[in-house]
Amino acid sequence: MDEPLELSVNGRPVRCRVPAERLLVALLREDLGLTGTHQGCDTAQCGACTVLVDGAPVKSCNLLALQADGSQVTTIEGLAPADQADGTLHPMQQAFGEHHGLQCGFCTPGMVLRAVAMAAEGVPAEPAAVRYALSGNLCRCTGYEGIVAAVCQGLRQMRGEAG
Numbered sequence: 001m002d003e004p005l006e007l008s009v010n011g012r013p014v015r016c017r018v019p020a021e022r023l024l025v026a027l028l029r030e031d032l033g034l035t036g037t038h039q040g041c042d043t044a045q046c047g048a049c050t051v052l053v054d055g056a057p058v059k060s061c062n063l064l065a066l067q068a069d070g071s072q073v074t075t076i077e078g079l080a081p082a083d084q085a086d087g088t089l090h091p092m093q094q095a096f097g098e099h100h101g102l103q104c105g106f107c108t109p110g111m112v113l114r115a116v117a118m119a120a121e122g123v124p125a126e127p128a129a130v131r132y133a134l135s136g137n138l139c140r141c142t143g144y145e146g147i148v149a150a151v152c153q154g155l156r157q158m159r160g161e162a163g
């Protein structure tokens with residue numbers, strides 16, 4: 001039997017009914033059409049499905065949609081401020097572009113959202129700390145040098161430090 005669900009996704013209220021077993025990643029991708037959240041492993045290992053739930057990074061393949069009831073969810077589609085219709089990116093997205101922190105791009109939405117959460121967690125903008133914090137996000141293209149450099153720059157910019 002479907003259950004009622006209310007949450008905010010990228011600042012927009014969502015009210016619907018979902019089966020108890022519906023995963024958050026399925027709600028986002030299939031019900032809401034937010035396909036920037038990727039599915040890689042479906043076993044909470046790769047991090048491609050990472051989104052922010054009340055600001056915390058969550059692997060959405062490992063969370064029931066009903067567990068996000070009442071939460072504010074941010075996906076890659078909602079990261080840049082909605083009022084910036086000119087295509088301006090979030091500083092972390094900008095940093096990934098500048099440092100070529102992606103190859104095929106499959107892991108990138110999850111990497112970017114995990115990296116954004118590092119700012120609030122106080123992760124230092126240093127390669128070793130960033131690598132440790134990124135350990136739950138895998139890149140099959142093995143582009144880690146660019147990813148780590150991008151995250152360091154993105155963290156500095158989010159903190160108002162020199163890029």
Ligand code: FES
Nearest residue numbers: 040041042047061
């Ligand atoms: S698809 Fe969720 S962690 Fe891989």
Ligand code: FES
Nearest residue numbers: 103105139140141
């Ligand atoms: S850029 Fe291809 S999986 Fe990371």
